Amino acid sequence: MSAQFRYAPEIKASFPQLKSRILCIEGISPDADPSMEIAGLLAVADKRLELTSEGEFPEIQAWRRAFSAMQLKPTQYRCAAEALLRRYRKEGIIPALHPLIDLCNAVSLAYAIPIAVFDQAYVTTPMIVRYAHGDEVYETFDGLTEFPKAGEVIFSDSMGRAHARRWTHRQSAFSAIRAETAQVLIVAEALHEKAETDIVSLSLTLAKAVQAVWPNAQLLAGSPA
Secondary structure, eight states, rough: OOTTEEEEHHHHHOOOEEEEEEEEEEEEOTTTOOHHHHHHHHHHHHHHHHHHHHHSHHHHHHHHHHHHTTTOOTSSSOOOHHHHHHHHHHHSOOOOOOOHHHHHHHHHHHTOOOOEEEEEEGGGGGGEEOOOOOOOOOOOOOSSSEEOOOOEEEEEEETEEEEEEETTEOOOOOTOOEEETOEEEEEEEOOSHHHHHHHHHHHHHHHHHHHHHTTTOOOEEEEEO
């Protein structure tokens, strides 16, 4: 799996508590219906949010500490899981984008762990989580081109394209899932005390849900280098 995705040594050294899993999927389609799987996952999120807000979750607090260590204001630049939980708590729904994205969002809500989903056709592997040099290209969903600041944590491919800025904060539109997407790279990352146990549970839950929604899909799960 390290041929697909890995971490730069500097990231591992700075965040030794980091745990992650990746899932490669081939054979998805945009006409599937994951509503049953999503309903069960949202029920888990609802139960947690009834007790306390997402900012009190240990999973989210760990990412806030990481963002502070990167000199980012954690309430200005929220990890994807916190932003999703916050929106869900306020609106009570998650937007329907693509059945796989919707499913991954529901898993992220249930586990309070950020999940990134990339169209492999638009990623020149290996993808590496590393500190930016300052010359990488990032494409926003508004069609704008940005250049991450040197030292910012990014998901970079071998062509120097940034597929995510500020680590788990925001993905690029360039490799976003679209109707014709057939091959997918999914990355889940956690930093909290129970990260190792929870990230494995998340991976198994997501794989089981994908197989239920796309019975003919081929899955390969593992840990990055």
